[in-house]
Amino acid sequence: xxxxxxxxxxxxxxxxxxxxxxxxxxxxxxxxxxxxxxxxxxxxxxxxxxxxxxxxxxxxxxxxxxxxxxxxxxxxxxxxxxxxxxxxxxxxxxxxxxxxxxxxxxxxxxxxxxxxxxxxxxxxxxxxxxxxxxxxxxxxxxxxxxxxxxxxxxxxxxxxxxxxxxxxxxxxxxxxxxxxxxxxxxxxxxxxxxxxxxxxxxxxxxxxxxxxxxxxxxxxxxxxxxxxxxxxxxxxxxxxxxxxxxxxxxxxxxxxxxx
Amino acid sequence: xxxxxxxxxxxxxxxxxxxxxxxxxxxxxxxxxxxxxxxxxxxxxxxxxxxxxxxxxxxxxxxxxxxxxxxxxxxxxxxxxxxxxxxxxxxxxxxxxxxxxxxxxxxxxxxxxxxxxxxxxxxxxxxxxxxxxxxxxxxxxxxxxxxxxxxxxxxxxxxxxxxxxxxxxxxxxxxxxxxxxxxxxxxxxxxxxxxxxxxxxxxxxxxxxxxxxxxxxxxxxxxxxxxxxxxxxxxxxxxxxxxxxxxxxxxxxxxxxxxxxxxxxxxxxxxx
Numbered sequence: 001x002x003x004x005x006x007x008x009x010x011x012x013x014x015x016x017x018x019x020x021x022x023x024x025x026x027x028x029x030x031x032x033x034x035x036x037x038x039x040x041x042x043x044x045x046x047x048x049x050x051x052x053x054x055x056x057x058x059x060x061x062x063x064x065x066x067x068x069x070x071x072x073x074x075x076x077x078x079x080x081x082x083x084x085x086x087x088x089x090x091x092x093x094x095x096x097x098x099x100x101x102x103x104x105x106x107x108x109x110x111x112x113x114x115x116x117x118x119x120x121x122x123x124x125x126x127x128x129x130x131x132x133x134x135x136x137x138x139x140x141x142x143x144x145x146x147x148x149x150x151x152x153x154x155x156x157x158x159x160x161x162x163x164x165x166x167x168x169x170x171x172x173x174x175x176x177x178x179x180x181x182x183x184x185x186x187x188x189x190x191x192x193x194x195x196x197x198x199x200x201x202x203x204x205x206x207x208x209x210x211x212x213x214x215x216x217x218x219x220x221x222x223x224x225x226x227x228x229x230x231x232x233x234x235x236x237x238x239x240x241x242x243x244x245x246x247x248x249x250x251x252x253x254x255x256x257x258x259x
Numbered sequence: 260x261x262x263x264x265x266x267x268x269x270x271x272x273x274x275x276x277x278x279x280x281x282x283x284x285x286x287x288x289x290x291x292x293x294x295x296x297x298x299x300x301x302x303x304x305x306x307x308x309x310x311x312x313x314x315x316x317x318x319x320x321x322x323x324x325x326x327x328x329x330x331x332x333x334x335x336x337x338x339x340x341x342x343x344x345x346x347x348x349x350x351x352x353x354x355x356x357x358x359x360x361x362x363x364x365x366x367x368x369x370x371x372x373x374x375x376x377x378x379x380x381x382x383x384x385x386x387x388x389x390x391x392x393x394x395x396x397x398x399x400x401x402x403x404x405x406x407x408x409x410x411x412x413x414x415x416x417x418x419x420x421x422x423x424x425x426x427x428x429x430x431x432x433x434x435x436x437x438x439x440x441x442x443x444x445x446x447x448x449x450x451x452x453x454x455x456x457x458x459x460x461x462x463x464x465x466x467x468x469x470x471x472x473x474x475x476x477x478x479x480x481x482x483x484x485x486x487x488x489x490x491x492x493x494x495x496x497x498x499x500x501x502x503x504x505x506x507x508x509x510x511x512x513x514x515x516x517x518x519x520x521x522x523x524x525x526x527x528x529x530x531x
Contacts, residue, residue, distance in 0.1 A: 122393040124428070131419065131428050147440045148400070155404055157397050161436035168435040169418045169428055 007258045008194035009041040011185070011213065013203030014056060016226020017247055018044075024063045025225050031248035032065060038259055041192045042067075045185075045201070047075045047178040047208065049116035049143045049159055050095040073188040075143045075178030076101040079114055081187055082141060082177050088112035091130060093121045094143070115166070115174070116143040117159045127162070134170040144178030179205075180212025200241070200258060202250045204228050211236040219258075221250045265513030268471070268490050269528035274310035274463045276456075276484070277301070278474030279341075280317060280420060281497015282518050283334060287423025290328050294496050296519030298333040303522055305335060307531055310463045313341045314456070314472070316415030316449040316479065318385030318430065320366040322346070342459050344414035344449030345370040348383055351448065357410065359383040360402045362395055362433075381410035384437070386417075386430040396433065403441045411437055415449040417479055421498045450476070451483025460489075473521050475499050482509035492521055 012018065018028050035042060044067060048056065053072045060067055076098055083090055089106045092099065094116035113130045134140050146158035163174050178184055189199055196217030203209025203220070204227050210220030219241040222233050233243040244250050263271070280286050283297045304311050313336060317325055322345075326338050345367055352359055352374055360379035361371060364387050371383075382399045403409040417429035434445045449455050460470060467488030474480020475497030484491040493503060493511040496518070504514060515521045 119393040119397075122396075124389045124391045127391075127432075128425075128427055131432075132426055135419075135426065147442070148404070154401060157393065157400050157436075157440055161396075161400075161440040164439040165428075165432040165436035169432045171418075 006198065007040055007200060007254065008198040009043065009189060009192045009200075010035060010254060011043050011045045011188055011199060011201040011218070012247075013201075013205070013209050014044055014046040014060070016204035016228075017202060017209075017223055018060065018065060019063055020226055022059075022063070024065070025247050027246070027248040029064050029066070031251040032067075034255065035251045036066065038255055040254075040259065041194070042071060043188055043192065044072045045074070045179070045188050046072075047144045047146070048098075049075065049118075050098050052076070052098055052100045054100065055097060074101070075184065076116070078177040078181075078184050078187055079116075079141060079143055080105065082175070082183075083112065083114070086112075086139075088139065088141075090114040090141070091133060091138075092116075093118045093126065093130060095120065110138070112139050112141060113166075114141045114143070115159050115163050117149075119156075122162055127166070131166060131169050134166060134172060140166055140170070140172060140174040142174040142176045142178075145174075145176055179208040180215065182212075182216045185213055185216035185218060200254060202247060206232040206235050206240070210240045214238060214241070221253065223247055223250055265490060265492055266524040266528050268512070269525040271469070272309060272471055272525070272529075273469040274312070274460075274465045274471075275304060275525070276312050276314045276459055276470060276472045276489075277304075277518070278450075278472070278476065278480045279313055279315040279329070281475035281499075282473060282494055283329065284332055285421060285423055285497065290331055291423060293332045293334070294517060296517055300519045300522040301334055301336070303526060307526060307529070309525075310465070311340065312459050312463060314450065314459050314480075315341065315343050316386075316417055316430075317343055318345060318367050318414040318449075319364040319388065321370050324366060342455070342462075344455070345385070347455060347458065348412055348414060348448045349374055351412070352381075352383075357381045359412070360399060361385075362387050362390070362399045363414070364388055364390060380406060381412065382437070383412045383414065384430055384433055385414035387433070388427070391428075391433055396436065400437060400440050403437065403443070409441055409443050411441070411443060411445040413445040413447050415479070416445075416447045416451070417476060419498060420476075426498065450474075450479040451486065453483070453487040456484055456487045456489065460487075471525075473518060477503040477506055477509050477511060481511045485509070485512070494518055494521060 057069045090112045091110035142163040145160035147160045200219040201213030210222045213220040222240040222243040284293045358375045360382045363385035413434035416431035419426045471490045472484030481491030490512045492513040
């Protein structure tokens with residue numbers, strides 16, 4: 001690890017890395033506990049458009065993971081800090097379950113458009129309203145740009161198509177706040193007081209977790225759980241710092257080699 | 260020929276193509292409203308020695324219903340003079356043996372009565388307006404993502420248009436959404452497709468340099484016409500925005516306040 005400073009923080013993806021739906025990855029809880037005994041900060045980072053931090057926390061605690069709400073940083077948190085920093089008053093096209101992460105944000109006379117995943121809001125009238133605001137100069141902020149996601153009844157459109165449509169209508173480029181954007185990772189690290197070169201990211205998504213983190217100057221570890229498919233590690237350049245079976249193995253590597 | 264710009268080119272013209280919404284009328288509640296001077300301007304063009312065709316990306320109604328609306332607004336116009344994307348799409352579907360899943364406005368559905376829609380192997384989207392719900396888009400998406408060779412036809416690719424109560428998103432936005440979701444490129448039927456303009460020129464028996472297109476949409480009307488060799492003039496009505504006059508890729512041959520002014524200038528050049 002020539003030229004790297006000692007590791008100060010570990011960022012951990014949630015879905016697909018610590019758990020798959022309502023089942024924990026075997027050994028993940030104990031591995032997290034071992035990591036916590038080392039002198040390293042831990043943060044949980046995820047692209048979510050509909051689940052508030054509270055909902056995520058409750059699910060992880062049900063699965064016996066030891067963590068606190070303040071250790072969770074999501075694409076919704078990233079959107080919130082972006083709004084606060086720019087002092088925007090958003091029109092929030094997010095699902096009702098995500099609204100609580102925006103509590104306290106002034107939404108009167110909106111002057112910015114935030115797009116998450118909001119099947120109930122993605123209708124002609126609301127999109128027209130968002131469109132007119134953007135045409136009049138309101139910035140377009142995307143929680144992330146996923147094309148589609150898997151639902152119990154089959155595949156369903158993600159926020160990406162709607163963001164792309166509005167970009168086309170208004171000839172503008174959205175500010176994407178979730179993974180794999182650089183700012184997402186630097187914001188996640190900001191209250192830990194460490195730089196990207198002192199941090200590592202563990203996740204199951206080669207592009208969004210590992211590639212994004214490495215582009216931001218961190219190390220990236222790819223786990224072969226969740227959405228991982230054979231050969232994913234070859235989809236990014238430079239390749240992951242490490243590709244391993246699952247989260248516990250990633251923790252062992254960190255404890256042995258990076259501290 | 261090459262040196263003659265607008266309005267000098269009007270002297271040698273043989274035909275004029277008019278966009279409809281935003282040039283003849285503004286759509287909206289009920290039939291919408293005729294744009295001041297446009298009814299008279301169409302009358303004067305018809306009385307001149309120029310051929311006249313109407314070229315629209317309108318896909319919310321059948322041509323019959325659409326023409327009836329324009330006649331109610333006072334325009335002298337008949338179905339055979341109007342070119343719209345749906346009939347062009349139907350010809351392509353039949354030629355290629357494709358069976359569409361339709362995401363179009365209810366008013367357009369009768370145009371597709373003769374088309375086999377069972378077991379869809381392509382998707383056709385038009386300006387479905389309030390039918391562009393998440394649910395309906397998702398259905399179109401699932402048809403596409405389930406096909407081995409997904410084919411998406413878009414009736415036009417407009418970004419937005421103006422109704423009496425403000426600007427509205429057009430079909431191009433939803434086309435882009437489905438393109439992104441399915442990682443494909445749609446086939447556009449209607450303006451600005453050169454094939455579409457060519458079919459209008461053939462109907463008039465004219466060469467591109469003998470015809471002029473007048474529209475409010477810089478990219479689809481003016482740019483589309485120019486890229487197949489016609490002149491294109493933009494009107495400052497409908498969806499026109501000041502920023503159109505310094506657009507990075509499309510420069511109109513001329514910009515006029517409205518259709519009435521364009522027709523005045525054309526007929527003046529021709530000494531009529």
